[in-house]
Amino acid sequence: MWLAPLHGITNYHFRNCLYRHVEGIDVAVTPFLPVGAAAQLNVRRWRDVAPENNTTCETIPQLIGNNPPHFVDTIRELQKLGYNRFNWNIGCPAAQVVRKQRGCGIMPHPAWVEDVVKLVTEETDCRFSVKMRLGLRNTDEGIEIVKRLNPYPLDFIAVHPRLGIQQYEGVPDLDTFQKIYDLSTNPLIYSGDIFDIPSYQQLLARFPNLMAVMLGRGILRNPFLAEELRAGTPLPEEMRRQRFSDFYSDYVDMLRQVRGEQGSLSVLKELWHYFAHFFCLTEPELHSLLRLTDYSEFCGRAAEIVRG
Numbered sequence: 274m275w276l277a278p279l280h281g282i283t284n285y286h287f288r289n290c291l292y293r294h295v296e297g298i299d300v301a302v303t304p305f306l307p308v309g310a311a312a313q314l315n316v317r318r319w320r321d322v323a324p325e326n327n328t329t330c331e332t333i334p335q336l337i338g339n340n341p342p343h344f345v346d347t348i349r350e351l352q353k354l355g356y357n358r359f360n361w362n363i364g365c366p367a368a369q370v371v372r373k374q375r376g377c378g379i380m381p382h383p384a385w386v387e388d389v390v391k392l393v394t395e396e397t398d399c400r401f402s403v404k405m406r407l408g409l410r411n412t413d414e415g416i417e418i419v420k421r422l423n424p425y426p427l428d429f430i431a432v433h434p435r436l437g438i439q440q441y442e443g444v445p446d447l448d449t450f451q452k453i454y455d456l457s458t459n460p461l462i463y464s465g466d467i468f469d470i471p472s473y474q475q476l477l478a479r480f481p482n483l484m485a486v487m488l489g490r491g492i493l494r495n496p497f498l499a500e501e502l503r504a505g506t507p508l509p510e511e512m513r514r515q516r517f518s519d520f521y522s523d524y525v526d527m528l529r530q531v532r533g534e535q536g537s538l539s540v541l542k543e544l545w546h547y548f549a550h551f552f553c554l555t556e557p558e559l560h561s562l563l564r565l566t567d568y569s570e571f572c573g574r575a576a577e578i579v580r581g
């Protein structure tokens with residue numbers, strides 16, 4: 274099972290904490306990092322990919338951008354840190370990213386996507402991959418990109434089967450994913466809405482040749498999801514709360530060291546939208562936690578929920 278990149282959440286402190294408390298994650302793709310020209314880059318300051326912060330599990334740096342030579346420069350710099358697998362994000366649907374023709378904003382331009390992949394595969398010896406949606410506005414965009422990438426020996430193509438304009442609305446479009454699955458000669462990774470054992474098993478039954486499945490929000494809703502999917506059975510009820518509590522207190526401590534109390538509070542509030550599923554919180558219960566603005570008060574209330 275792979276850990277999906279979640280910008281602002283699955284940074285190294287989250288990843289390391291997860292690996293300490295949970296089994297079943299084989300590889301993690303980092304949240305995106307911007308490519309740049311050699312002269313402007315100082316990748317040694319990128320804490321998220323610093324080798325000393327990534328000792329436990331294989332980590333693939335994810336890059337975002339659209340300038341082919343910048344990819345080559347950034348990859349060469351990161352290779353000096355010991356990395357040799359890189360992923361390109363062409364799926365981010367955030368308006369400020371799309372406007373600059375980055376992330377999903379490049380999907381309507383398949384020749385441009387090909388230019389980046391061509392240069393990287395010609396100029397570097399790394400294992401390069403892309404992570405995409407089905408398109409920005411329509412699914413023909415994704416299908417065209419997959420066709421154009423077939424001649425290039427990519428590490429993999431990871432697909433979140435929604436359009437950019439959908440953001441996270443609706444359900445994953447598995448029929449279009451099927452077309453990509455039938456068409457791609459590159460290995461495929463699936464990413465989207467795997468929240469429990471049945472959704473995982475149904476996916477594997479329909480797409481038995483996937484290279485891997487990425488878990489994103491499902492891990493936030495249930496940090497033990499990868500372990501449960503691997504075992505094919507949920508964690509015993511009596512262990513769930515204690516193990517969550519151990520994971521959560523470790524994570525809160527680590528986050529406070531890295532982000533300070535105020536910085537932690539906004540991350541924890543975002544995370545509790547997902548953790549609410551683990552504890553089956555009602556809307557009013559979640560709301561009463563999220564309206565707390567004092568860090569200590571928030572942590573006290575959250576600890577009560579975790580204790581049960």
Ligand SMILES: Cc1cc2nc3c(=O)[nH]c(=O)nc-3n(C[C@H](O)[C@H](O)[C@H](O)COP(=O)(O)O)c2cc1C
Pocket residue numbers: 277278279280281282303304305335362364365404433464465466467487488489490491
């Ligand atoms: C808060 C958030 C941040 C995300 N950040 C990234 C990112 O940095 N790079 C990326 O490729 N995808 C990113 N994604 C997309 C996820 O990696 C994943 O493809 C998507 O959420 C669908 O999978 P899931 O249903 O398992 O979460 C993000 C998604 C969310 C919800």
